Amino acid sequence: MDTLSENRCFGGRQGVYRHASDACKCDMTFGLFLPAEAEDGPVPLLWYLSGLTCTHENAMVKAGAQQWAAEHGIALVFPDTSPRGADVADHEMYNLGQGAGFYVNATQAPWSANFRMWDYIAEELPRVLFNGFALDEERQAITGHSMGGHGALTIAMAYPGRFASVSAFAPITHPSQSDWAKKPIHAYLGEGNVDWTRHDACLSLRANGFAGPMLIDQGTGDQFIDSLMPEALAAAITETRHPAIFRMQGGYDHSYFFVSTFMEDHVAFHAEALYR
Numbered sequence: 682m683d684t685l686s687e688n689r690c691f692g693g694r695q696g697v698y699r700h701a702s703d704a705c706k707c708d709m710t711f712g713l714f715l716p717a718e719a720e721d722g723p724v725p726l727l728w729y730l731s732g733l734t735c736t737h738e739n740a741m742v743k744a745g746a747q748q749w750a751a752e753h754g755i756a757l758v759f760p761d762t763s764p765r766g767a768d769v770a771d772h773e774m775y776n777l778g779q780g781a782g783f784y785v786n787a788t789q790a791p792w793s794a795n796f797r798m799w800d801y802i803a804e805e806l807p808r809v810l811f812n813g814f815a816l817d818e819e820r821q822a823i824t825g826h827s828m829g830g831h832g833a834l835t836i837a838m839a840y841p842g843r844f845a846s847v848s849a850f851a852p853i854t855h856p857s858q859s860d861w862a863k864k865p866i867h868a869y870l871g872e873g874n875v876d877w878t879r880h881d882a883c884l885s886l887r888a889n890g891f892a893g894p895m896l897i898d899q900g901t902g903d904q905f906i907d908s909l910m911p912e913a914l915a916a917a918i919t920e921t922r923h924p925a926i927f928r929m930q931g932g933y934d935h936s937y938f939f940v941s942t943f944m945e946d947h948v949a950f951h952a953e954a955l956y957r
């Protein structure tokens with residue numbers, strides 16, 4: 682693993698690291714914030730999965746999460762959203778290809794050669810993190826924005842007991858019914874081959890549930906709200922009677938101005954579950 686940068690940050694350290702990925706068959710870059718407490722022993726870890734067009738960097742520099750994570754003694758990991766490189770397939774649309782991995786394991790050419798973001802996030806990167814840094818594997822939580830909210834919700838529900846809590850900012854909630862997400866997921870997995878109980882948060886909540894608290898924030902002024910379908914997740918939550926806080930935030934759009942506004946609440950929400 683190569684260290685690309687390390688900076689002092691809120692009493693801790695914000696690092697950027699690169700490693701060779703078996704899952705994605707290319708080099709992958711991630712950001713990791715370690716609070717000061719990590720100097721004395723393993724600390725809890727909050728995963729942040731980013732949305733379309735993002736690298737590891739967007740949330741790391743725009744979400745303002747480090748200040749709140751430092752207050753609670755929690756580490757933050759900011760993975761990339763897809764494999765990358767000149768040898769990696771891409772597409773002119775921003776919601777397919779590099780920057781748009783959708784947290785699935787592609788089975789269709791040309792994507793299947795590298796696009797295995799489910800395995801990368803759920804299997805490979807955890808090993809890199811827990812072997813390389815002072816992180817407590819028994820205390821993990823997960824959040825994400827938009828496509829990353831879809832990733833956070835679906836991965837949390839697929840790994841019972843791994844994550845103490847899950848939250849999302851303006852998540853893609855029901856990709857089986859939304860062209861914005863359905864078309865790229867069909868390209869990766871093949872139309873008719875998708876296990877939507879794994880890759881659609883509304884269907885996964887009904888099929889698998891989640892044994893922990895959930896927090897969702899959605900802006901009412903979000904330009905993508907019709908594709909995100911917050912009403913579908915609200916319905917799934919009420920139908921399953923899952924413990925959740927679901928907030929419609931008046932006037933907020935889809936940007937990192939929205940994410941950063943509510944980041945303090947999300948980190949505090951996860952801290953409560955991680956230190957219970």
Ligand SMILES: N[C@@H](CCC(=O)N[C@@H](CSC=O)C(=O)NCC(=O)O)C(=O)O
Nearest residue numbers: 732733734735739775826827828829937
């Ligand atoms: N380029 C597109 C919109 C891209 C966009 O808004 N990406 C969001 C996530 S959307 C869902 O996954 C994002 O986080 N962008 C990065 C940022 O730093 O804001 C368009 O122009 O319509």
